[in-house]
Amino acid sequence: MHTPVSTLRRLLLAAALLAGASCHADVVVIVSAKNPVKALSGEQAADLFLGKSADFPNGLHAVPIDQSEGSPVRDAFYLKTSGKAPAQMKAHWARMLFTGRGQPPVESGDNAAIKRLVADNPNLVGYIDRSALDPSVRAVLSIH
Template sequence: MRKYITLLIAAAALVIGSTAYAGIAVIVHPSSGIDTLSADDIARIFLGKTKKFPNGQQAIPINQNEGSPIREKFNRAILKKTPSQYKAYWSRLVFTGKGTPPKDSGTDADVKALVAANPNVIGYVDSSVVDSSVKVVFELP
């Protein structure tokens, strides 16, 4: 019995550990014409510094819900901002009339569905949910 409990705890730790360290995939529609983007390209789009992909096509960034661990990791790694810095950044732009923040669009499944439905949308999801309905243009480990 004790061996069974130890094995069960070890298995649970592996599952939890693999989920906690999953990568983040930045995704676009497969027909968008975008094959790869740099972290700087992505940051410029999500910070409202450009409204276009490098190929000139309109870019519509969408976020996961505020408080999501994936969003927090994305903001820190790509945008170089903590949640409060990100909120302050957009509050300042909105107040001065210089920008509109990306829409919060829900979970991995919600973001993936929106990206799969529109060639101009760019989003990010847990890399484990990527399938052929979207194309990965950048990946964080």
């Protein structure tokens, strides 16, 4: 028979293993090659994607776009920039929506879809796995 403590330990171990698996993604925050922004800090990127800021550091309006929910790249991005797991992100956006303080970034697909959208629009900011980088976009932050 499992005691509540042993069940809790198993759940915590499972959560740690899942978090560790998503942390191995080598994520980069990207902008269009046409965008003049050269770099973002982790805090600036988190602020854009958490709805705390609407502009790049140079004043250009920024529109963050998310990878699809459940994506390992998405989970790694949020965990590493904001310290928030997927359930915490859902709670964050539920609060933001309820209070009228913001809308979550639009989910726009996988690495290829995000890269294609960002390359075509200097106002967009996204994140992809480093392996998907090409000259159409510029990495402004590496997240290890």
